[in-house]
Amino acid sequence: MIIILLGPPGAGKGTQAERLVEHKGLAYIATGDILRKAVKNKTQLGRKAREYMDQGLLVPDDLVVSIVRERLLEPDAASGALLDGFPRTVSQAESLDGMLEAGKTKIDLVFSLEVEENELIERLTGRRVCRDCGATYHMKFKPPKVRNVCDQCGGELYQRDDDSLETVTERLSVYKKQTEPLIKYYKAKGLLVAIDGNAEIDQVSQQMRAELDKLQQ
Ligand code: ADP
Ligand code: AMP
Numbered sequence: 001m002i003i004i005l006l007g008p009p010g011a012g013k014g015t016q017a018e019r020l021v022e023h024k025g026l027a028y029i030a031t032g033d034i035l036r037k038a039v040k041n042k043t044q045l046g047r048k049a050r051e052y053m054d055q056g057l058l059v060p061d062d063l064v065v066s067i068v069r070e071r072l073l074e075p076d077a078a079s080g081a082l083l084d085g086f087p088r089t090v091s092q093a094e095s096l097d098g099m100l101e102a103g104k105t106k107i108d109l110v111f112s113l114e115v116e117e118n119e120l121i122e123r124l125t126g127r128r129v130c131r132d133c134g135a136t137y138h139m140k141f142k143p144p145k146v147r148n149v150c151d152q153c154g155g156e157l158y159q160r161d162d163d164s165l166e167t168v169t170e171r172l173s174v175y176k177k178q179t180e181p182l183i184k185y186y187k188a189k190g191l192l193v194a195i196d197g198n199a200e201i202d203q204v205s206q207q208m209r210a211e212l213d214k215l216q217q
Pocket of ligand 2 (some may be wrong): 009031032033035052054056057058059060061064084085086087088092157158162
C-alpha cells in the first residue's frame, strides 16, 4: 500500500502521518526529515540541501528522487509506505510513478490536506520540534506538558530555522507554484481525496482513517 500526503507546509502532514503509520503499519518516508538529518550530520547531501532549505526553496529533484528510490528499497517499505512531503513537483511525481512501476506496485490514495493560509502561518510559526525524537508540538494548539520539553522522550524542543515568518512566506509561495499542480495530476488519475485540514487534529485523523478503511472494503 502506498499512500501520499500532499498539502502545503503546516497543513498537518507530519502530525497525521504519526497516527496513520501506527494505525496501518506502513513505513514512514518524510523527505524533509531525511534532509534535516543529513544537514545535521553535515553529509555531502546535507551540505548541498542546506542552501535550498534555509531559503525555503525546494531541493533539486534528482537529489530528492534518489533519496526516495533508496528508501523504498529498505525492508520495512516492502509491505507499504506513507510518503510525506514527496512528491513536491510534477517531475518528482513522474519519477515516483516510474519507481513504483519497476517495483510492480502503485499508489493507492493521495490525501490532499487543505488548510487556509492564515492558519498555515500560525501553525508554522508556532511549531516546535523535539531535537531528539522529532515529535512535533505547537505552542498553542498542541503544547507539551512541560514548556520546551518533549512529552515522549524528555528532549529539548526547538523552532526549525525555516519556520521563521520570512521563510514561511517563501515556502508557501513555492508550494503554490511548484507543488499545487500535483492536485490536478492526481485528480486526473482518480487518486485524490481532499480532506478539510482546518479541523482539530483528532477530527482530521478520523476523516483520514475513514477514507483508508474504505480502500480495504
Ligand atoms: P506539516 O508536516 O504539514 O508541515 P505539521 O504536522 O508539522 O505540518 O503541523 C504544523 C503545526 O501545526 C505543528 O505545530 C502541529 O502541532 C500543528 N497542527 C497540526 N495539525 C493541526 C490541527 N489540525 N489543528 C491545529 N494545529 C495543528
Ligand atoms: P518539510 O519538512 O516537508 O517541510 O520540508 C522541509 C524542506 O525540505 C523543504 O522546504 C525543502 O527545502 C526540502 N524538501 C523536503 N521534501 C522535498 C521534496 N520532495 N522536494 C524538494 N525539496 C524538499
